Amino acid sequence: xxxxxxxxxxxxxxxxxxxxxxxxxxxxxxxxxxxxxxxxxxxxxxxxxxxxxxxxxxxxxxxxxxxxxxxxxxxxxxxxxxxxxxxxxxxxxxxxxxxxxxxxxxxxxxxxxxxxxxxxxxxxxxxxxxxxxxxxxxxxxxxxxxxxxxxxxxxxxxxxxxxxxxxxxxxxxxxxxxxxxxxxxxxxxxxxxxxxxxxxxxxxxxxxxxxxxxxxxxxxxxxxxxxxxxxxxxxxxxxxxxxxxxxxxxxxxxxxxxxxxxxxxxxxxxxxxxxxxxxxxxxxxxxxxxxxxxxxxxxxxxxxxxxxxxxxxxxxxxxxxxxxxxxxxxxxxxxxxxxxxxxxxxxxxxxxxxxxxxxxxxxxxxxxxxxxxxxxxxxxxxxxxxxxxxxxxxxxxxxxxxxxxxxxxxxxxxxxxxxxxxxxxxxxxxxxxxxxxxxxxxxxxxxxxxxxxxxxxxxxxxxxxxxxxxxxxxxxxxxxxxxxxxxxxxxxxxxxxxxxxxxxxxxxxxxxxxxxxxxxxxxxxxxxxxxxxxxxxxxxxxxxxxxxxxxxxxxxx
Amino acid sequence: xxxxxxxxxxxxxxxxxxxxxxxxxxxxxxxxxxxxxxxxxxxxxxxxxxxxxxxxxxxxxxxxxxxxxxxxxxxxxxxxxxxxxxxxxxxxxxxxxxxxxxxx
Ligand SMILES: Cc1cc2nc3c(=O)[nH]c(=O)nc-3n(C[C@H](O)[C@H](O)[C@H](O)COP(=O)(O)OP(=O)(O)OC[C@H]3O[C@@H](n4cnc5c(N)ncnc54)[C@H](O)[C@@H]3O)c2cc1C
Ligand code: SF4
Ligand code: SF4
Numbered sequence: 251x252x253x254x255x256x257x258x259x260x261x262x263x264x265x266x267x268x269x270x271x272x273x274x275x276x277x278x279x280x281x282x283x284x285x286x287x288x289x290x291x292x293x294x295x296x297x298x299x300x301x302x303x304x305x306x307x308x309x310x311x312x313x314x315x316x317x318x319x320x321x322x323x324x325x326x327x328x329x330x331x332x333x334x335x336x337x338x339x340x341x342x343x344x345x346x347x348x349x350x351x352x353x354x355x356x357x358x359x360x361x362x363x364x365x366x367x368x369x370x371x372x373x374x375x376x377x378x379x380x381x382x383x384x385x386x387x388x389x390x391x392x393x394x395x396x397x398x399x400x401x402x403x404x405x406x407x408x409x410x411x412x413x414x415x416x417x418x419x420x421x422x423x424x425x426x427x428x429x430x431x432x433x434x435x436x437x438x439x440x441x442x443x444x445x446x447x448x449x450x451x452x453x454x455x456x457x458x459x460x461x462x463x464x465x466x467x468x469x470x471x472x473x474x475x476x477x478x479x480x481x482x483x484x485x486x487x488x489x490x491x492x493x494x495x496x497x498x499x500x501x502x503x504x505x506x507x508x509x510x511x512x513x514x515x516x517x518x519x520x521x522x523x524x525x526x527x528x529x530x531x532x533x534x535x536x537x538x539x540x541x542x543x544x545x546x547x548x549x550x551x552x553x554x555x556x557x558x559x560x561x562x563x564x565x566x567x568x569x570x571x572x573x574x575x576x577x578x579x580x581x582x583x584x585x586x587x588x589x590x591x592x593x594x595x596x597x598x599x600x601x602x603x604x605x606x607x608x609x610x611x612x613x614x615x616x617x618x619x620x621x622x623x624x625x626x627x628x629x630x631x632x633x634x635x636x637x638x639x640x641x642x643x644x645x646x647x648x649x650x651x652x653x654x655x656x657x658x659x660x661x662x663x664x665x666x667x668x669x670x671x672x673x674x675x676x677x678x679x680x681x682x683x684x685x686x687x688x689x690x691x692x693x694x695x696x697x698x699x700x701x702x703x704x705x706x707x708x709x710x711x712x713x714x715x716x717x718x719x720x721x722x723x724x725x726x727x728x729x730x731x732x733x734x735x736x737x738x739x740x741x742x743x744x745x746x747x748x749x750x751x752x753x754x755x756x757x758x759x760x761x762x763x764x765x766x767x768x769x770x771x772x773x774x775x776x777x778x779x780x781x782x783x784x785x786x787x788x789x790x791x792x793x794x795x796x797x798x799x800x801x802x803x804x805x806x807x
Numbered sequence: 808x809x810x811x812x813x814x815x816x817x818x819x820x821x822x823x824x825x826x827x828x829x830x831x832x833x834x835x836x837x838x839x840x841x842x843x844x845x846x847x848x849x850x851x852x853x854x855x856x857x858x859x860x861x862x863x864x865x866x867x868x869x870x871x872x873x874x875x876x877x878x879x880x881x882x883x884x885x886x887x888x889x890x891x892x893x894x895x896x897x898x899x900x901x902x903x904x905x906x907x908x909x910x911x
Binding site for chain 2: 289290291293294295296299300303304355356357365367373374375376377378398419420447449450451452453454455458459460490491497498501502551554555556557558560561562564565567568569571572573730
């Protein structure tokens with residue numbers, strides 16, 4: 251295997267929304283060297299690939315960042331870090347301005363004011379949002395971008411990070427990267443659970459199937475503290491195409507109705523998890539399928555919707571043109587498989603207000619960072635900015651440290667083993683399907699209506715651990731297949747944490763997202779606690795933390 | 808969810824390969840593109856938008872209700888024309904102005 255050593259001041263793992271913005275932030279403030287390693291190509295990688303429909307987090311006139319904190323706290327039923335939400339909310343509008351300067355089209359009224367949908371959401375044409383960010387990054391002289399590099403592990407000793415390992419999926423080169431500080435921005439994790447459409451369209455998921463949770467897994471292995479993996483996210487989406495429903499529900503005012511034509515959304519409530527819960531419950535009660543009531547909308551609205559979906563979820567427009575438009579029929583909706591995504595719910599690295607993780611020199615932002623839900627695009631950018639500033643400050647204090655040869659040798663040997671293993675009984679694809687089936691059946695997937703009990707979690711734990719052992723024997727024919735093996739192993743690592751967290755929160759707090767059948771009600775005690783965890787000597791140790799300690803910032807006291 | 812690539816039309820510019828967020832498109836020894844992992848496609852249409860030869864076409868898998876229509880994109884001055892060749896032979900074009908915002 252060809253091995254190359256690289257050096258930089260700041261390594262950014264993942265050139266998505268938050269990672270690109272961290273690079274822009276650092277370049278504006280210093281001439282420090284920045285290296286972005288991206289497993290795909292920053293032009294269209296990550297969540298923003300197809301485009302987005304709106305900027306979901308913005309503070310309109312008459313509102314304050316505090317209002318946003320309260321909204322997010324209510325939506326997550328209290329399990330949030332208010333300090334993180336506040337520092338993010340304070341930056342939402344300035345990052346939006348920057349996006350506009352980069353060329354993002356934002357709808358304005360005759361007075362030049364942004365047009366909002368509700369009080370915290372503004373209307374845009376988000377089709378080219380990722381190419382705009384990528385072009386800005388590519389112009390920066392001190393930022394190098396390496397595309398198609400899959401980062402697999404961090405180099406950590408004595409709880410300090412000083413580099414990372416990865417390989418080029420097309421070049422076949424193994425990289426040892428030394429850095430003074432690292433920003434992890436790999437997004438959340440899809441593909442842990444059996445998907446809605448497990449066949450040919452298995453990757454027609456809401457969250458990008460290529461965000462496999464590498465950043466979480468690297469952190470877990472490195473002993474970083476993680477938070478709220480039990481707070482899974484389940485999206486309410488258009489059936490089959492998994493296209494967003496917000497444009498129809500909040501934008502066009504379509505109500506949630508069951509097959510009897512009854513509007514059911516008011517019965518269950520309108521938070522994100524309640525919308526999912528209502529739909530799942532109506533289906534279980536025999537009143538499915540459920541729909542968004544679009545029948546009879548005006549022809550103008552219909553034509554606008556066709557275009558709006560082309561700008562973010564083109565399969566929905568194709569679907570309408572193929573099998574009937576929203577004017578003629580209601581749009582069927584359902585919940586997706588569960589995802590772990592810190593930009594919608596609160597799962598991820600346990601970070602302080604500077605987005606520093608519990609590992610020295612390691613910063614996290616965007617969907618990989620925990621404690622701060624409802625980030626969306628602008629919140630991910632805001633966190634990229636904070637992490638960029640913090641990492642830059644940190645590099646001023648630190649010298650480079652060399653990666654010890656034995657440590658590098660261990661990681662190289664692991665990759666070489668997969669490339670030289672004989673063809674075994676199982677393929678990576680088979681083990682991935684097995685993992686998804688285990689999670690679906692025993693850890694609250696679609697198959698059980700997102701519910702589970704402790705006995706089932708025990709079975710899930712045992713089987714996931716067995717799959718982990720089996721994955722040691724997998725064989726990769728090339729570096730792309732090697733990436734598949736690492737992705738599977740990342741997901742297995744995350745599954746273990748998800749199971750441990752689901753077991754530790756002995757209550758049912760977000761009924762739409764998960765139902766703990768041994769503890770079916772909310773428990774006041776858990777309303778005051780974060781469920782955190784850290785890997786210690788190969789065991790997941792659960793740490794319960796008091797929420798009140800993360801409520802107000804010093805300057806607000 | 809997937810795309811198909813017409814190798815007759817492909818001019819080997821590699822642009823679809825460069826943008827795919829899943830690295831699913833590879834270039835064959837003849838210099839032309841092919842999708843190596845069709846079941847792994849997310850359906851983001853990034854590759855469809857890039858192709859200057861209209862060789863990349865997008866369709867819905869039968870398991871999610873696909874009926875055989877295909878979609879490609881043509882640049883029409885400042886506009887993007889999304890061309891849907893319906894399964895029944897009808898062609899439908901939806902023109903989108905990239906400078907126009909979503910209204911909902
Ligand atoms: C389909 C969809 C639609 C959305 N629509 C909206 C919307 O309309 N409005 C809104 O405000 N928000 C929307 N969101 C939410 C918002 O887009 C995300 O919360 C935000 O973009 C997340 O940013 P991120 O940087 O954390 O992740 P990403 O932008 O996904 O970046 C993660 C990057 O890391 C890379 N990566 C992953 N693993 C590795 C590895 N091992 N090595 C190297 N690189 C790696 C990935 O390829 C990717 O480029 C949407 C999200 C999705 C998925
Ligand atoms: S539609 Fe997107 S995921 Fe599918 S092949 Fe094209 S670029 Fe890749
Ligand atoms: S973008 Fe079109 S022409 Fe260029 S390589 Fe891909 S298929 Fe061929």
